[in-house]
Amino acid sequence: MANMSLVKNKMPHQDADARIKNFDEVALGYTEEQAVDEANRCLGCKHKPCVGGCPVAIDIPGFIGKIKERDFEGAYEIISKSSSLPAVCGRVCPQETQCESKCVRGVKGEPVAIGRLERFVADWHMKNSKDKPAAPEKNGHRAAVIGAGPAGLACAGDLAKMGYDVTVFEALHLAGGVLVYGIPQFRLPKEIVQREIDNLKALGVKIETNSVIGKSLSVDELFEMGFEAVFIGTGAGLPRFMNIPGENLKGVYSANEFLTRVNLMKAYREDSDTPILRAKNVAVVGGGNVAMDAARSAKRLGAENVYIVYRRGEAEMPARLEEIEHAKEEGIIFKTLTNPVEIIGDEHKFVKALKCVEMELGEPDESGRRSPVVKSGSEFLLQTECVIMSIGTSPNPLIRNTTNGLETNKHGCFIADEDGRTSREGVFAGGDAVTGAATVILAMGAGRQAAKAMDEYIRSKSR
Amino acid sequence: MYEILRKKELNPTVTLMDVYAPMTARKAQPGQFIILRVDEQGERIPLTIADFDREKGTVTIIFQIVGATTEKLSKLNEGDRLCDFVGPLGVASHTEGLKKVAVIGGGVGCAIAYPIAKKLHAQGAEVHSVVGFRNKELVILEDEFKKSSTKLFVMTDDGSYGEKGLVTNKLKELIESGEKYDEVIAIGPLVMMKFVSLLTKEYNIKTVVSMNPIMIDGTGMCGGCRLTVGGKTKFACVDGPDFDGHEVDFDEAIERSNMYKDFEHKRHEETCRLFQKVN
Numbered sequence: 001m002a003n004m005s006l007v008k009n010k011m012p013h014q015d016a017d018a019r020i021k022n023f024d025e026v027a028l029g030y031t032e033e034q035a036v037d038e039a040n041r042c043l044g045c046k047h048k049p050c051v052g053g054c055p056v057a058i059d060i061p062g063f064i065g066k067i068k069e070r071d072f073e074g075a076y077e078i079i080s081k082s083s084s085l086p087a088v089c090g091r092v093c094p095q096e097t098q099c100e101s102k103c104v105r106g107v108k109g110e111p112v113a114i115g116r117l118e119r120f121v122a123d124w125h126m127k128n129s130k131d132k133p134a135a136p137e138k139n140g141h142r143a144a145v146i147g148a149g150p151a152g153l154a155c156a157g158d159l160a161k162m163g164y165d166v167t168v169f170e171a172l173h174l175a176g177g178v179l180v181y182g183i184p185q186f187r188l189p190k191e192i193v194q195r196e197i198d199n200l201k202a203l204g205v206k207i208e209t210n211s212v213i214g215k216s217l218s219v220d221e222l223f224e225m226g227f228e229a230v231f232i233g234t235g236a237g238l239p240r241f242m243n244i245p246g247e248n249l250k251g252v253y254s255a256n257e258f259l260t261r262v263n264l265m266k267a268y269r270e271d272s273d274t275p276i277l278r279a280k281n282v283a284v285v286g287g288g289n290v291a292m293d294a295a296r297s298a299k300r301l302g303a304e305n306v307y308i309v310y311r312r313g314e315a316e317m318p319a320r321l322e323e324i325e326h327a328k329e330e331g332i333i334f335k336t337l338t339n340p341v342e343i344i345g346d347e348h349k350f351v352k353a354l355k356c357v358e359m360e361l362g363e364p365d366e367s368g369r370r371s372p373v374v375k376s377g378s379e380f381l382l383q384t385e386c387v388i389m390s391i392g393t394s395p396n397p398l399i400r401n402t403t404n405g406l407e408t409n410k411h412g413c414f415i416a417d418e419d420g421r422t423s424r425e426g427v428f429a430g431g432d433a434v435t436g437a438a439t440v441i442l443a444m445g446a447g448r449q450a451a452k453a454m455d456e457y458i459r460s461k462s463r
Numbered sequence: 464m465y466e467i468l469r470k471k472e473l474n475p476t477v478t479l480m481d482v483y484a485p486m487t488a489r490k491a492q493p494g495q496f497i498i499l500r501v502d503e504q505g506e507r508i509p510l511t512i513a514d515f516d517r518e519k520g521t522v523t524i525i526f527q528i529v530g531a532t533t534e535k536l537s538k539l540n541e542g543d544r545l546c547d548f549v550g551p552l553g554v555a556s557h558t559e560g561l562k563k564v565a566v567i568g569g570g571v572g573c574a575i576a577y578p579i580a581k582k583l584h585a586q587g588a589e590v591h592s593v594v595g596f597r598n599k600e601l602v603i604l605e606d607e608f609k610k611s612s613t614k615l616f617v618m619t620d621d622g623s624y625g626e627k628g629l630v631t632n633k634l635k636e637l638i639e640s641g642e643k644y645d646e647v648i649a650i651g652p653l654v655m656m657k658f659v660s661l662l663t664k665e666y667n668i669k670t671v672v673s674m675n676p677i678m679i680d681g682t683g684m685c686g687g688c689r690l691t692v693g694g695k696t697k698f699a700c701v702d703g704p705d706f707d708g709h710e711v712d713f714d715e716a717i718e719r720s721n722m723y724k725d726f727e728h729k730r731h732e733e734t735c736r737l738f739q740k741v742n
């Protein structure tokens with residue numbers, strides 16, 4: 001029975017009042033009934049417009065059709081053909097600009113809740129299917145993956161399934177990349193990421209943590225060690241600062257540092273040895289997912305007033321709609337069209353205020369966005385003891401500086417074709433390291449694409 | 464992995480350990496550091512590579528007990544394993560072409576200065592080492608320095624050993640007596656490095672200091688280790704830890720290093736209490 005409701009099934013949530021006091025997941029996931037009911041809103045369009053909006057072209061009507069039949073495992077199998085991280089992407093994809101933006105049901109009313117259904121299927125599978133993937137038969141060839149973020153993990157998984165002996169080298173003590181050090185527990189429980197990593201290990205993938213390529217080992221040494229192809233999925237982790245006065249005062253963090261302390265080092269827990277500043281007033285500069293995550297984490301650490309300071313308008317914010325909504329429900333205060341010009345410290349060099357100016361939108365710039373200009377005489381002080389800079393990141397130069405023959409662009413991103421081939425034979429790259437900060441699904445897709453190309457490359461060499 | 468193969472208490476608060484970490488040992492250079500975690504709840508802390516043995520695959524660390532993590536670390540014994548150990552990180556110290564150098568070490572900073580003195584000595588440079596401690600009890604690595612220095616001066620604040628006075632007094636004396644150094648390398652507490660740099664600036668002698676800000680990842684990802692050097696922001700973990708002492712904003716670095724003082728103090732007391740309960 002088609003469900004002609006104009007709105008999505010509501011996602012069960014933890015109440016805003018309760019959730020700002022814990023780090024547990026906010027969105028609780030559909031029940032089987034809700035999932036089937038939502039699936040019935042899908043019209044199973046023959047021309048599948050939604051699929052064109054998904055960067056990895058998941059057969060959306062296909063898997064939703066299986067949900068309608070209550071064949072949840074069947075739905076999982078369909079998604080698995082295109083995505084190796086559905087539990088993650090179902091939670092964090094910016095669906096409103098991707099698959100759901102193309103859904104015909106969205107013309108009048110809300111689109112089908114594709115992301116929520118994807119999450120439901122992946123969670124159902126995790127809960128109900130106990131069998132670990134079996135290690136495939138080895139083909140006798142070796143490949144190395146640098147960086148254990150979504151790009152690296154997806155690449156490693158596919159290579160392992162093809163029979164390669166794969167080793168992932170990760171700089172930190174834990175695999176997962178941004179999924180473990182950046183995106184907070186309340187949006188993406190770390191158990192989910194761990195489960196994906198356990199599956200990779202079951203496939204026979206070796207993960208060497210505490211290995212900084214460019215320091216402990218070089219790309220050339222990986223080849224000397226007998227790896228026949230190398231994938232670089234090192235992300236874009238280098239934080240940017242604004243270069244305004246006062247940025248080195250105590251209480252100024254990059255979002256990376258703040259979130260790493262909270263997520264990776266678990267500074268929100270009493271038993272963690274890693275310190276974090278618990279300020280009463282916190283200002284987060286920026287308007288992306290990273291800024292929302294930092295703001296909502298600060299709130300959970302006990303801040304009374306958390307501000308998002310963003311120089312454009314709310315409509316221009318790059319964050320996912322859901323994150324902006326959740327942040328507002330949690331009482332985060334939005335100061336849009338506001339730009340910081342100086343951070344002011346007290347006599348002990350701790351932050352005490354953020355000096356800002358108001359902005360107004362001018363003519364559209366080359367990116368088509370109306371760029372903000374300063375309103376004269378609008379300077380004001382925002383009282384705050386902590387400032388979190390969340391204005392973007394760029395790729396880490398460690399590998400670029402220690403590897404010959406690898407071309408990068410002016411932003412420091414590796415240059416690679418659609419299959420991930422770089423300017424150096426046998427070296428492939430993908431994810432944020434190539435595109436600059438982007439999305440999990442794009443990184444995952446790039447990792448899988450490169451796995452195919454690496455397989456072709458190794459086979460052509462060994463013929 | 465990361466088994467502690469040797470442990471030696473150098474003085475009541477400074478401990479030496481050889482840790483089995485072949486990947487790090489293979490590449491280690493004087494001036495570089497590692498980051499370790501003692502256990503699953505542990506903080507990531509940076510420690511300098513004090514020595515290494517590529518054949519045995521070991522890295523030597525020498526650390527002072529100052530807080531919770533170093534306290535926990537000091538309680539581990541030979542045969543215990545560390546949860547994580549990553550390196551070598553940072554840029555190696557530049558020693559090429561140096562013919563005559565004054566190496567200044569303060570307290571546990573001597574552990575960081577020693578491998579550099581050793582390397583300079585091995586490459587045939589004239590090395591004048593000036594090492595300072597608060598008192599006799601705290602003197603470390605004296606024999607090691609003796610072997611790696613053309614001249615060695617041990618200073619104590621209270622005169623209980625060696626000569627009484629600060630390392631800066633001795634350095635000034637040496638410079639005034641006509642010693643011409645290509646470079647001064649100073650490693651120790653921030654205040655010491657600051658005053659050495661102020662002194663050498665007067666005489667226009669190039670000075671390299673080894674900065675030790677609070678770090679997390681050590682790969683350039685968090686920016687927590689940033690310093691102002693020559694008016695520009697630098698990340699100590701990837702751009703350093705060695706910097707030109709005449710360019711470093713020491714006052715800012717000193718302020719930043721006490722950001723978490725209260726938390727650290729509390730955590731250290733808790734850890735000490737925990738160990739008292741166990742023992």
Ligand SMILES: Cc1cc2nc3c(=O)[nH]c(=O)nc-3n(C[C@H](O)[C@H](O)[C@H](O)COP(=O)(O)OP(=O)(O)OC[C@H]3O[C@@H](n4cnc5c(N)ncnc54)[C@H](O)[C@@H]3O)c2cc1C
Binds near residue numbers: 092148172
């Ligand atoms: C706070 C935050 C929130 C986000 N929210 C969303 C969201 O809601 N939805 C979404 O789609 N995207 C989101 N993103 C973006 C998304 O997480 C990234 O686009 C994605 O993780 C990129 O994957 P990657 O594999 O390319 O790199 P990363 O996830 O960055 O992983 C790179 C890995 O490589 C390791 N590495 C780096 N250098 C080396 C080296 N030299 N040697 C060994 N290992 C190395 C790093 O430690 C890291 O583990 C968010 C990002 C952040 C920071």
Ligand SMILES: Cc1cc2nc3c(=O)[nH]c(=O)nc-3n(C[C@H](O)[C@H](O)[C@H](O)COP(=O)(O)OP(=O)(O)OC[C@H]3O[C@@H](n4cnc5c(N)ncnc54)[C@H](O)[C@@H]3O)c2cc1C
Binds near residue numbers: 496510525533
């Ligand atoms: C590149 C580098 C190399 C280092 N090499 C050595 C070494 O070889 N031997 C050694 O004993 N120490 C070294 N340090 C300092 C060492 O990292 C700190 O002593 C350690 O992090 C303290 O941890 P804790 O939990 O025991 O103490 P905490 O509780 O974290 O701190 C206790 C006290 O130490 C100060 N402190 C905290 N972190 C640092 C830090 N990173 N540097 C200086 N003071 C700090 C605090 O302000 C506080 O007063 C190095 C630091 C860096 C950045």
Ligand code: SF4
Binds near residue numbers: 054056057090
């Ligand atoms: S992976 Fe992302 S874009 Fe693709 S269908 Fe799922 S939620 Fe939509």
Ligand code: SF4
Binds near residue numbers: 044048060102112114
């Ligand atoms: S466009 Fe919407 S209704 Fe049509 S198949 Fe895709 S999800 Fe279903």
Ligand code: FES
Binds near residue numbers: 683685686688698699
């Ligand atoms: S320690 Fe994180 S950037 Fe240096």
